[in-house]
Amino acid sequence: MKVLVINCGSSSLKFQLIDAQSQELLFKGLCERIGIDHSQISYTATGSEKVKKEVAMPDHKTAVSLVLTALTESGAVASLSEIDAVGHRIVHGGEKFTSSVVIDEEVIGAIEEVSDLAPLHNPANIIGIRACMELMPGVPMVAVFDTAFHQTMPEEAYLYGLPYSYYTEYGIRRYGFHGTSHSYVSKKVAEIEGKDYESIKTIVCHLGNGASVSAVKNGKCVDTSMGLTPLEGLIMGTRSGAIDPSVVEMIEKKTGKDTAGVMNVLNKESGVYGLSGNISSDFRDLEDAYIEGNENAIRAVDCFVYQVVKYIGAYAAAMGGVDCIAFTAGVGENSGFIRKLIVNRLGLFDITLNEEANKVRGEEKLISMPGSKVNVYVVPTNEELAIAKDTYALLA
Numbered sequence: 001m002k003v004l005v006i007n008c009g010s011s012s013l014k015f016q017l018i019d020a021q022s023q024e025l026l027f028k029g030l031c032e033r034i035g036i037d038h039s040q041i042s043y044t045a046t047g048s049e050k051v052k053k054e055v056a057m058p059d060h061k062t063a064v065s066l067v068l069t070a071l072t073e074s075g076a077v078a079s080l081s082e083i084d085a086v087g088h089r090i091v092h093g094g095e096k097f098t099s100s101v102v103i104d105e106e107v108i109g110a111i112e113e114v115s116d117l118a119p120l121h122n123p124a125n126i127i128g129i130r131a132c133m134e135l136m137p138g139v140p141m142v143a144v145f146d147t148a149f150h151q152t153m154p155e156e157a158y159l160y161g162l163p164y165s166y167y168t169e170y171g172i173r174r175y176g177f178h179g180t181s182h183s184y185v186s187k188k189v190a191e192i193e194g195k196d197y198e199s200i201k202t203i204v205c206h207l208g209n210g211a212s213v214s215a216v217k218n219g220k221c222v223d224t225s226m227g228l229t230p231l232e233g234l235i236m237g238t239r240s241g242a243i244d245p246s247v248v249e250m251i252e253k254k255t256g257k258d259t260a261g262v263m264n265v266l267n268k269e270s271g272v273y274g275l276s277g278n279i280s281s282d283f284r285d286l287e288d289a290y291i292e293g294n295e296n297a298i299r300a301v302d303c304f305v306y307q308v309v310k311y312i313g314a315y316a317a318a319m320g321g322v323d324c325i326a327f328t329a330g331v332g333e334n335s336g337f338i339r340k341l342i343v344n345r346l347g348l349f350d351i352t353l354n355e356e357a358n359k360v361r362g363e364e365k366l367i368s369m370p371g372s373k374v375n376v377y378v379v380p381t382n383e384e385l386a387i388a389k390d391t392y393a394l395l396a
């Protein structure tokens, strides 16, 4: 089954065509600046050169239509009838969606209903669904939610210490994100270990520009670091992560910014970017500066590393132990430097880093020494493949 995976943002659209059975990637690309000037599409059909061109994209329907044209023009498919299904990445499923679902009008309505939880993302996701429905009538579509995997968290993990009615009336609670990745990686770890997914305790560290940690016990997510929105938890590329809520009031008073202005600072000007005095949000730049002895970079990276270590300790306690730790996403898969800083602080767990193995980039690998009490892995995530597999599983 050939599945077109769509990840539709407010001004961008990422796409991949995947053979869900052979797990082969056939085509991938990106539309940028949709609805803005100088919009462009770039794509690569497997085995061919990358194509990049500037084309007017006033709306998402135009973008989807250009993707479909590119699929045939590039030879990725001979005709559009080869596309068997579409899998859509949906950011927020609220409490309504605990797993992926086949999309119908009722599902679209339910995604709309939880839109106030993700006002930037869900409406864009729905626009993507509608555009595909119009241009590919009759092709079945599946919604895969970033939040669904975390719906198994117990009340004690997802409730905030707020008036309970805020939860029951407004849905204010921890939801967690990157669920597709945490699910995919934790399953992979069980597979590599040759253990039953239902009887293993894994901590997944998804460290990218956005970053989150999750605790997966006996096949279920029991806690995760992101909250109502992706702003909570770890210090990230540009996001602050967890702070005392009073900080918001204090920044407002000191700078004269309104709440929207402060939220912009917390989302876009904080994290390792802000902490480093704006050196960069990219860990490659920070790593280089760190090695050169740049104090600002050292401060930012050390704060980031400390938070990851702290969550690992907390989640080991929450699960009553931990069997495996996995690193994934841009930083987790590629930066041996950051992994080493983290793992070297996990002596409590009797983990010794295998320095040679830790040189790995973007490959599945055990990076702890044999005899370590907890096995530490690098496991590349593949959210698009997970979406394609879910789509296939629901439709086959």
Ligand code: ADP
Pocket: 207, 208, 209, 210, 211, 237, 281, 282, 283, 284, 287, 329, 330, 331, 334, 335
């Ligand atoms: P997101 O999907 O949240 O945008 P990714 O998972 O793609 O993020 O991760 C992107 C980040 O990964 C980049 O900002 C960069 O900091 C980091 N990264 C990628 N390659 C490397 C590398 N070789 N060394 C260190 N960091 C890297």
